[in-house]
Amino acid sequence: MYLTDKNKGLTKAEVESRIKENKINRAVEDQFKSNWQIIAENTFTYFNLIFAILAFLLIIVQSYHDLTFLPVIIANTVIGIVQEIRAKQVLSKLNVMNEAEVEVIRDGKPDSLPIDQLVLDDLVILKSGDQVPADARVVAGEARVNESLLTGEADEITKQVGDELMSGSFLVSGEVKVQLEKVGKDSYIAKLTLEAKAMDTSEQSEMVRSINRLIKWVGILIIPLGIALFTQNYFLNHLPLQTSITSMEAAIIGMIPEGLYLLTTVALALAAMRLARRQVMLHNMKSVETLARVDTLCVDKTGTITEPVMAVDKIVPTAGVKNEALETLLQTYARNMPMENTTMKAIKERYSIGKGEKADNIIPFTSVNKYSAVVFKDFSLISGAPEMVLRDQFENFSREIEPLTDVGYRVLVFVKYPKPLKDVTDKLEGKVEVLGYICLNNPIRKEAKNTFTYFAKQGVDIKVISGDNPKTVSRVANQAGIKNADRYIDAQTIGENEYINAVKKYTVFGRVKPDQKKKLIQAMKTTGRTVAMTGDGVNDILAMKEADCSIAMASGNSAAVQAAQVVLLDSDFARMPKIVNEGRQVVNNIERSASLFLVKNIFSLLLTFIALIAAVTYPLRPSQITLISAFTIGIPSFFLALETNHRQIRGKFIPNILARAIPGGVTDMLAVGVLMLTSELLHLDHQDVATTATMLLIAVGLLVLYHISKPMNTYRVGVILASLAGLIFSIAFLHKLFVLQMISFKAVFLLIVLFFAEVAIFGWLSKIAEGIREILIKYSQTGSKTTVAELKEAYRKGIDR
Missing domain, CATH: 1.20.1110.10 (Calcium-transporting ATPase, transmembrane domain)
Structure with a gap:
């Protein structure tokens, strides 16, 4: 490993030297075939040999x-x-236009480059949501990393200076500066990128x-x-x-x-x-057929039902806390927290203006803890999901929270914890002082109602899987016109052996953790459903890889986009009916x-x-x-x-x-x-x-x-x-x-x-064949529960067609 200056990175001459030595972060093989490969595969076929x-x-x-x-x-x-060459040209242009980029430092200047233009020993800055482009080592900063694409485990691991980062993992929170140690064919990315972009x-x-x-x-x-x-x-x-x-x-x-x-x-x-012209990119052409057969579509609330942007609509102080005092503490909290996700971005946009005490430490948000905190000498200011932050105190404050969630707000509780938290593994213990509630919302997408109405008419069940409060998600889903949106459940209450019953009974799943999303998809597939999953965040990737077809919004993070089979380039969910059609x-x-x-x-x-x-x-x-x-x-x-x-x-x-x-x-x-x-x-x-x-x-x-x-x-x-x-x-x-x-x-x-x-025989045989086909369709839908009377009815319908 070449020890580059942690502030300047590689020089132009050093980059050119590595390119000449082929030490580039380029996969061993490409997603697309060459023109000669296409010509050879279409010409030198088994049947063409027979015809010759x-x-x-x-x-x-x-x-x-x-x-x-x-x-x-x-x-x-x-x-x-x-036709195959034309399709390749159209799709490869889209692929280049939407290729994942990362921030790299060269000659002391930051620049954004596609991951296949990185070279060995490059200094790269990675932030929350970024996928690690090649095997690297942390040289500055700290982050929480999910290595699920490598290990299959959703556990988040803290990475500090000197720790190794494996390509294919992605940052859940924090920011680090890393130096690339293995690139191209020597890196896991050569395999993982191909697996993410194309079906086996x-x-x-x-x-x-x-x-x-x-x-x-x-x-x-x-x-x-x-x-x-x-x-x-x-x-x-x-x-x-x-x-x-x-x-x-x-x-x-x-x-x-x-x-x-x-x-x-x-x-x-x-x-x-045709889909490419409509701003839809397929990582594999065959995925369009899979999506056409989907009978269950899983969506997230944010970014799919609602606009991806989030805003603080209002704050509600608890009894005994003045509004001015709550705003001052929120300014202190917002000033110290990095803009690591959309929720924090919304809070900082409203409260970052103003003075505030500098924190001793920061606890970033994780999908496991579902809260973040700024830490001072004697206490911590925490904002997060009420159930996770309040714990045993939740029942005492549920009457204040429920009216806010019932009108569709995403509610964060803002509390003062009487101890300084050390890191994300430090569990909350004892009571917290509740200061107030932060009410956020996402506007419903204008086209959402028409889109979900279309799917309802087509017999496609919608399942809403979200990390938010189930009541909030249910209300938003109802506003978007999703059928049976009133059937909701908190995913934290689902037992290990209860997922199959849950997916049969409920439409809305709230407080869902990343590993639970995957379990819900598996349960749906176990019941014989063909499942599509939409996502735009790192917490969606496990479920997207498990689904029969995965759809990502291009506005989401690069890891989700790479993992998806279908990418909506303009992040417009209203294009889904066109894809299905x-x-x-x-x-x-x-x-x-x-x-x-x-x-x-x-x-x-x-x-x-x-x-x-x-x-x-x-x-x-x-x-x-x-x-x-x-x-x-x-x-x-x-x-x-x-x-x-x-x-x-x-x-x-x-x-x-x-x-x-x-x-x-x-x-x-x-x-x-x-x-x-x-x-x-x-x-x-x-x-x-x-x-x-x-x-x-x-x-x-x-x-x-x-x-x-x-x-x-x-x-x-x-x-x-x-x-x-x-x-x-x-x-x-x-x-x-x-x-x-x-x-x-x-x-x-x-x-x-x-x-x-012939006319008579063909007509008679066609009716029999159609009747048998109706029996098979009926049997595939109901299995062994199909009665003799139902089979006879299916056969009669086939004969009448």
């Missing part, structure tokens, strides 16, 4: 018509690369996790099935090499959801970009699009098994699969994914898409299976069967497209008509490209019969 092999085989057998899938694959890859892969949203699982299993199946089909066609059925390969490839292409993952990535990227649009539209993709995959998989079992040839060609995919899946999916869709999400991702996809896939399989069987009896040639099968699949594709687009509107009708027009044009003018021909009279007759059968 399939294309090579078609070129070998000179079946060039069947290479029509290649432009689609190339377009998918290019679109994915462009195990924390992926349900939708992305389900799609990954789906693609994984498809990837495993296609290789053995492809080999089996080719072996049967070429060696057992003795078909020509070209026919064997094209038949096998049509089946494999039909099983690959080639555009699904791309569509999901693009939809999430576009949502992140963005997530719903992504999930609803991807669910709809995924259903279209799966119809083809289910059909092709089932028909492949039938072909293998019955030892018959797969009837379609790759170019025909491409035609069906383009106009009944790919193109409509892309445009439907752009549509505004804020419908409330019901059920789980996989059951939802299967309920829509299985009827279409099974209908396709039955129709084409019957066609293959009857073709032998009617003596239809292979081209007749292929063209007729293509027409049947197009018909079912349009039926599925219509079904999942209900209720219809102008936009959806336009998408369906455009797809139909594209199909008619391709069949009429590009029939040679897609290997389509005029079919015989017998094939036309069979096509008409099977079409009407």
Whole structure:
């Protein structure tokens, strides 16, 4: 460690020397991928390799018509690369603009720098709320530090000159000057910053996790099935090499959801970009989907329901204390206390003017003690939470305090303690002399009532978790229009095994300590709730990390902002409905699009098994699969994914898409299976069967497209008509490209019969699938308590839909 001057810090030359030696506080890896990484990850994929092999085989057998899938694959890859790079650029600009900064001393002058521009041996000044940017040692001052991000324990530790500070911890109170000892890859911050900014892969949203699982299993199946089909066609059925390969490839292409993952990535990227333009930064794009599924939103009173600013509205002296005397003592108290939090800032703004005796010592506020004090030779002046300061005396003064809290004030008691406190660990003992009460308030945010009304209509429960008096919080919550705001509890009365019952019964939780916030979130998740947590202070971080989705106000401290998945850059809580709606649009539209993709995959998989079992040839060609995919899946999916869709999400991702996809896939399989069987009896040639099968699949594709687009509107009708027009044009003018021909009279007759059968079968299967989906939703909501009658009712509702 280089011993810099405690007042001057490093010189410019010393800083440049450390930069050249790469002793910079920069993480080993960045949150964002490089452009080349994005290009490589989108290009060199498993399925792109499969498509490359399939294309090579078609070129070998000179079946060039069947290479029509290649432009689609190339377009998918290019679109994915462009959209991901654009999203990265937008988000990285926001990230730089809102990067955490700390105060550093260089050449004897203070300056504010982003934490990744600090170098080894820098002198840094840290204040209450600051996150320690790198491993350091205290060279001046004293502070209380929370190391919960490192140890998981919420205990606050006093750090004095010579003590070590670990990166990732944060200051709860006090101010210190530190010298950085380990930076960059040698520091814990390289790991902690990444963990705070981005979810781990195990924390992926349900939708992305389900799609990954789906693609994984498809990837495993296609290789053995492809080999089996080719072996049967070429060696057992003795078909020509070209026919064997094209038949096998049509089946494999039909099983690959080639555009699904791309569509999901693009939809999430576009949502992140739209939110960025609305001053909302996502540390991970997938968090927007998680927030869309949230059914419980936990908020703090200050900064969320109310404005983050606080002001002293009035002071109320107790009996026997004159107002002038109380103000004089408050001036003495305010003059000595540092401006360490918003409460102290409000007190100092009103009472710092005037003279007062200089204190011998200062006891900073901590979230554990919930009071602060200035210490003189024979006594201490204390202000803080009445319950914590008065203790056994609280009942004697509750009649004076309750009328103040009932009108919404945050009340601090101001007392004279007959002993000089030594430090924050020195417990209050005996009685105190109550001098008066400091009445503070935060104005209700103008947009708060509309925001909470929106969430109530959407079925999202609001839980208010605050360190303030529960009565005060309850009244403020009621003024903001929060449902059941009159159900409140003092968190100090909750037993260790009573948290689950408490979260079920109460809406407002007051006097909550940091570790209790985490326990409340855990209890809500235990009851099956999807929980979002908003916060702006260091005392919120444990709960934010525990929640399914965390939202921070940019006006809060840097540690909370770094820990959150979603950051409101303008600290405007009214943006929350827009964020939820963005997530719903992504999930609803991807669910709809995924259903279209799966119809083809289910059909092709089932028909492949039938072909293998019955030892018959797969009837379609790759170019025909491409035609069906383009106009009944790919193109409509892309445009439907752009549509505004804020419908409330019901059920789980996989059951939802299967309920829509299985009827279409099974209908396709039955129709084409019957066609293959009857073709032998009617003596239809292979081209007749292929063209007729293509027409049947197009018909079912349009039926599925219509079904999942209900209720219809102008936009959806336009998408369906455009797809139909594209199909008619391709069949009429590009029939040679897609290997389509005029079919015989017998094939036309069979096509008409099977079409009407398809309509009936698809309608019947869709009703059954929707009924089963309603049963699953009902069961997931009520679990084992669901009665047979309720299940029958859920099924009936599904059938009626």
